Amino acid sequence: MNLENIDKEYVLHSYGRNYTSFVKGEGAKLYSSDGKEFIDFGSGIGVCSVGHGNKELADAICEQASNLLHTSNLWLIEPQAKLAQKIVELSGYDMRLFFANSGAEANEGALKIARKYGQVNFGSKKYKVITLEHSFHGRTITTVKATGQESMHTPNFSPYPDGFMHVKSIDEIYKNIDEETVAVLIELVQGEGGVQPFAKEEIQELAKFLKAKGLLLIVDEVQTGVYRSGEFLASNYYEIEPDIVTLAKGLGGGLPIGAVMTSLKDIFEPGDHGSTFGGNFLSTRGALTVLDILKPEYDKGEIAKRIESFNGYLDKLASSLPKYFESSVGLGLMRGLRCVSSEVQSQIITKAFEHGLIVLKAGRNTVRFLPPLTISQEEIDEGFKRLEMALMEVNI
Numbered sequence: 001m002n003l004e005n006i007d008k009e010y011v012l013h014s015y016g017r018n019y020t021s022f023v024k025g026e027g028a029k030l031y032s033s034d035g036k037e038f039i040d041f042g043s044g045i046g047v048c049s050v051g052h053g054n055k056e057l058a059d060a061i062c063e064q065a066s067n068l069l070h071t072s073n074l075w076l077i078e079p080q081a082k083l084a085q086k087i088v089e090l091s092g093y094d095m096r097l098f099f100a101n102s103g104a105e106a107n108e109g110a111l112k113i114a115r116k117y118g119q120v121n122f123g124s125k126k127y128k129v130i131t132l133e134h135s136f137h138g139r140t141i142t143t144v145k146a147t148g149q150e151s152m153h154t155p156n157f158s159p160y161p162d163g164f165m166h167v168k169s170i171d172e173i174y175k176n177i178d179e180e181t182v183a184v185l186i187e188l189v190q191g192e193g194g195v196q197p198f199a200k201e202e203i204q205e206l207a208k209f210l211k212a213k214g215l216l217l218i219v220d221e222v223q224t225g226v227y228r229s230g231e232f233l234a235s236n237y238y239e240i241e242p243d244i245v246t247l248a249k250g251l252g253g254g255l256p257i258g259a260v261m262t263s264l265k266d267i268f269e270p271g272d273h274g275s276t277f278g279g280n281f282l283s284t285r286g287a288l289t290v291l292d293i294l295k296p297e298y299d300k301g302e303i304a305k306r307i308e309s310f311n312g313y314l315d316k317l318a319s320s321l322p323k324y325f326e327s328s329v330g331l332g333l334m335r336g337l338r339c340v341s342s343e344v345q346s347q348i349i350t351k352a353f354e355h356g357l358i359v360l361k362a363g364r365n366t367v368r369f370l371p372p373l374t375i376s377q378e379e380i381d382e383g384f385k386r387l388e389m390a391l392m393e394v395n396i
């Protein structure tokens with residue numbers, strides 16, 4: 001059996017897979033088993049923040065792997081403690097962290113924190129969490145229910161946990177808070193929903209309102225976090241102080257790691273939460289190295305330069321091709337081209353791939369760009385050259 005057939009025979013069919021197999025990566029470049037070169041404007045899905053085949057990350061992982069991979073959370077774990085300290089310092093928030101293995105798990109931790117806060121701080125039980133339409137918060141039964149897309153709440157997996165309410169807009173949040181509401185969970189830039197940033201004033205007003213009421217603001221930064229927005233956290237860009245922030249995708253540069261951080265520093269007691277793998281030597285040592293790579297890039301203005309370059313290209317495409325694009329959307333290196341239709345969106349993604357460029361889908365009609373945060377100018381230029389060639393072949 002060839003590899004494709006082995007996959008089809010033995011792996012559950014939960015993904016609509018393209019059967020291209022990549023065998024090598026270098027920076028923002030990927031090479032497939034048939035020898036073709038691709039520019040990767042997707043980074044997995046916003047994961048490979050320091051690019052593919054990063055030597056510094058690989059060396060740190062190898063060194064760690066040849067010593068200790070795992071001891072369990074029964075013992076002190078040096079890189080875990082140091083990573084928590086570093087994330088808190090970079091965020092500028094007075095918080096503590098819990099490490100998990102994925103975005104959904106980080107959000108599960110956030111929801112447990114919110115529920116405990118609601119249980120112990122009020123006379124009556126508060127447990128409901130408000131989330132927004134088009135949001136995405138994960139694939140566990142609870143986070144799929146938190147996700148504000150009705151299509152994902154199929155009866156196949158019901159019953160879902162109680163305690164979530166979905167509203168259409170930030171304005172609708174105010175009207176729907178009742179005596180059982182404990183928190184609002186939002187992405188500042190909706191990723192899967194279409195790379196849609198909220199207005200700064202709108203978010204600041206919401207944060208202020210919730211703080212005054214003693215209700216929690218949970219910001220899902222699984223996609224926006226770790227410099228993707230141009231700042232360490234999108235919450236920093238929005239100049240708010242959330243009560244809870246979750247991270248995952250870009251944090252480990254490809255290693256599975258998630259984190260929930262909160263200003264409720266004493267919310268958990270031993271036994272309240274846990275994870276076998278979360279925060280182990282390998283993932284936390286890797287994430288520390290990712291931050292050691294990205295922090296100087298940010299400080300030297302290199303990430304800002306890449307953002308400016310992407311902005312230039314995307315704004316120009318959006319304004320010069322109104323027959324394909326409605327607008328250029330997004331924040332930082334989390335960008336999108338909003339297409340006039342889903343047909344245009346899917347043709348662009350397919351044609352781009354044929355020309356050796358990986359771009360992603362988001363929402364119903366957005367082409368999404370999540371390049372490695374370390375992408376070189378040459379790789380950016382080459383990627384957009386390929387995109388322009390692909391666009392010439394779109395026929396709608």
Ligand SMILES: *Cc1c(COP(=O)(O)O)cnc(C)c1O
Pocket residue numbers: 101102103104105107136137138139187191192220221222223248249
């Ligand atoms: C990807 C994503 C998740 C889920 O992360 P997993 O690691 O796949 O569990 C949650 N929230 C947001 C905003 C995401 O982009």
